[in-house]
Amino acid sequence: xxxxxxLNRRNKTTQKLFRAALGSMTxxxxxxxxxxxxxxxxxxxxxxxxxxxFTPPTNGMTAGGIFPALLGTVLLVLVALLASVPLxxxxxxxxxxxxxxxxxxxxxxxxxxxxxxxxSIVHALFGVGAFVIFFRFGTSILAASLTLAIMALPVVxxxxxxxxxxxxxxxxxxxxxxxxxRWQTIRRVVLPNAxxxxxxxxxxxxxxxxxxxxxxxxxxxxxxLPLLPQSVFDQTMAMSLHLFVVSTQVPNMPLxxxxxxxLVLISMVLLMNSLSIALRMYLRGKKKW
Amino acid sequence: MxxxxxxxxxxxxxxxxxxxxxxxxxxxxGHDPVLEDVSxxxxxxxxxxxxxxxxxxxxxxxxxxxxxxxxxxSMHVDGRIVFNGVDVHKVRNVYGLRRxxxxxFPLPVGLPLSVYDNVALAPRLGGVKKRAELDVIVERCLxxxxxxxxxxxxxxxxxxxxxxxxxxxxxxxRALSQQPELLMLDEFSIAVDPVTTMRIEDVLKELREEVTIxxxxxxxxxxxxxxxxxxxxxxxxxxEVGATEDLFTGEVRDPRTRDYVDGRFG
Numbered sequence: 001x002x003x004x005x006x007l008n009r010r011n012k013t014t015q016k017l018f019r020a021a022l023g024s025m026t027x028x029x030x031x032x033x034x035x036x037x038x039x040x041x042x043x044x045x046x047x048x049x050x051x052x053x054f055t056p057p058t059n060g061m062t063a064g065g066i067f068p069a070l071l072g073t074v075l076l077v078l079v080a081l082l083a084s085v086p087l088x089x090x091x092x093x094x095x096x097x098x099x100x101x102x103x104x105x106x107x108x109x110x111x112x113x114x115x116x117x118x119x120s121i122v123h124a125l126f127g128v129g130a131f132v133i134f135f136r137f138g139t140s141i142l143a144a145s146l147t148l149a150i151m152a153l154p155v156v157x158x159x160x161x162x163x164x165x166x167x168x169x170x171x172x173x174x175x176x177x178x179x180x181x182r183w184q185t186i187r188r189v190v191l192p193n194a195x196x197x198x199x200x201x202x203x204x205x206x207x208x209x210x211x212x213x214x215x216x217x218x219x220x221x222x223x224x225l226p227l228l229p230q231s232v233f234d235q236t237m238a239m240s241l242h243l244f245v246v247s248t249q250v251p252n253m254p255l256x257x258x259x260x261x262x263l264v265l266i267s268m269v270l271l272m273n274s275l276s277i278a279l280r281m282y283l284r285g286k287k288k289w
Numbered sequence: 290m291x292x293x294x295x296x297x298x299x300x301x302x303x304x305x306x307x308x309x310x311x312x313x314x315x316x317x318x319g320h321d322p323v324l325e326d327v328s329x330x331x332x333x334x335x336x337x338x339x340x341x342x343x344x345x346x347x348x349x350x351x352x353x354x355x356x357x358x359x360x361x362x363s364m365h366v367d368g369r370i371v372f373n374g375v376d377v378h379k380v381r382n383v384y385g386l387r388r389x390x391x392x393x394f395p396l397p398v399g400l401p402l403s404v405y406d407n408v409a410l411a412p413r414l415g416g417v418k419k420r421a422e423l424d425v426i427v428e429r430c431l432x433x434x435x436x437x438x439x440x441x442x443x444x445x446x447x448x449x450x451x452x453x454x455x456x457x458x459x460x461x462x463r464a465l466s467q468q469p470e471l472l473m474l475d476e477f478s479i480a481v482d483p484v485t486t487m488r489i490e491d492v493l494k495e496l497r498e499e500v501t502i503x504x505x506x507x508x509x510x511x512x513x514x515x516x517x518x519x520x521x522x523x524x525x526x527x528x529e530v531g532a533t534e535d536l537f538t539g540e541v542r543d544p545r546t547r548d549y550v551d552g553r554f555g
Contacts, residue, residue: 101362173360174398174460178411178467179388188410193401 040263047260061224061250066261068228072141072236073268076216077209079145079232080152085202087149088156095157096164097186116154120214123151127219142232144220151215152205159201163194196283203276207269213240223249239265305332307371308471308501309354314368316349318361323349327368327527329520331471336493336502338516338533340509342549345522347505351473354503355390356383372471388415391464391500395476397456399448404431404440407448407459411467426466433496434462435488453480461489465496472496473503478511490515509550513537521546 004012051065058064099105127147137143167190175185213221222235223245229236243265247258309331316324324346331337339347349364351357356377358364370377372386380386388411400407408427409417417423427444431437436458440451448459457480464472474493478486493502493515506512512519512533519533521543529536529546541547 168398170396170398171400173357174394174400174463175410176360177355177357177387177392178414178463179384179386180410180414181384184414188414189400189402 037266040259040266043256044259044261044263047256048263052260053264056226057224061246062253062257066239066242066264068225069237069239069242069261070264071228072221073210073239073265075141075229075232075236076145076148076220076238077206079141080148080209081202081206083146083149084152084156084205088153089160089198091153092157092160092164093186093191096161097182097190112154112157115150116158118151120151120212123147124215124218126150127215132219138233139218139222139235140220140233141229141236142220144216144236144238145232147215147219148209148212151212152209155205155208156201159204160194160198163197163201164190166197167193196279200276200280200283203272203279207272207276210268210272211240211265213238213244217241239268305334307331308333308373309503310369310371311350311354312369312371314350314353314366314370316346316353316358316367317365319363322525324353324522324525327522329527329530331501331503332518333501334497334499335517336497336504336515338512338519339503339505339522340507340512340519340549341522342507344524346525347522348475350522351392351475351503351505354471354473355387355392356380359383388467389470391467391469391472393457393460393464393472393474393477395479397453397460397480399451399456399459401447401449403445404448404451404459405444408462408466411463415467430462430465433465433492434458435485435492436462454482454485457481458485458489461492469500471501471503473505475505476507478506478508486511509537509552521549523549 053065053070054067055065056068057066095105095108099108124147127143127150131137131143131146132139135143137146171189171193172185175189176182180188216238220235221238221241223237223241225235225237239261243258243261246253246261307330311330312328314324314327315322323344327346327350339350341347352361352364353366354370354372354377358366366378372390377386400410402410405427408430409423412423412426417426428437428441431440436455439455440446440459448456451459457477461474461477477489481489490511493504496502504512504515516533518531519536520530521528521536523545528543529541531541535541536546536550539547541550
């Protein structure tokens, strides 16, 4: 009664074949990650020490640590966030909750998508023109961070808008029906339920911003600085540029240094990513509807 | 507020003032008409039933009264809706209008706030800040909606985590917390068990002392139990408006009304 027909058998073979093919593709996907992390840890771990993390480079950067670059990256990301998050979240709230569906709104949405597609070196040149020269910030943390912020904006806007739109429309209507204004509805019902998604997007953005090299190269990141920056109008060293420098620009560099820098940089990024994943999992557990 | 004497159930009397006047109301979504040329009057302190099969335009009618056409670009409303003597389409302060009109929809929407905050939301929007004052309102409204005994020990748990029937009563409590002058219920009993339905019906009978109620229902017997006067909607038209008993005892102008009431179609 349940004997397999020829067709059954063939279906079964095909299904096994596809399962195997799709599975191995997925396997290939994680291979680069494992290889990169493996190599970095293998070759970079010997370089990591307290001294490496918390002292400035010495001997033409072939010895000493990376502290100015580490601090510089943290500063750059922080200032970039201060600029991009309020602006991006505000714009996303407007686009999601207020903007009428007309050609102007659609044009803005198109602009945001295009902004996300602009190559980072173009952002860098824009940063030089706008912030370094026009606004007279000079090559400085401020100019570099603002350039990063503009790169980050579309991502912040899209992440925020998506978490806002994940809040069911029925909640808004229920609130409006009680005589709430749009803003009252946003503040009391929409934002509290979207804030988690917004936060996740922001953290992911941090990890991306931290690794950017091109936008900061011409706008505020320096090859080598003997002193730590004193204000946002000073230049700074940064991890990503430092990695480029120690890998290609300095002769007789001990091999473990660039690997060590890369390991620290990728650890920062992975740390932020895991934080974002953990946050998302924690909050999904608390999902309210 | 002066509380008018309770009208007799069988005839509310034409002398009761008009709470909601509707003249030549037509509603369409895009090019699809859903309601055409409806004129009727709802008097103060009556329960006004609206019965009719699906797609008759009952829900759209409620939406138009509450100015919900503002949320939906495709919804177009023509004609006049006069609430408390004011044309709702000329009301500047539409938030004030909505605050005076409570709505309960068939699928309950418990906001993802605590039970307490769900009911306290409307008073808070209206500017009530004192905890003691809010406590009183919340308890009164939850009691009214026959929900207090079930939730009094977990006022801080999420409203959206209550069962369907409880959420429905929560939305009724929330509508009451607005202290509305007009309460519109749209098939509130769909998600509620029969026992709770009867309890809510009792509550509605009491509420008639304070508010005017429009009850949209697809249970004709529910309209018979509660409504002073009833309108019969069919295919976007108001076929008949009359004292509820007349509709059920056969004194109808249109044979289709009798057919629907007797359950011969729908």
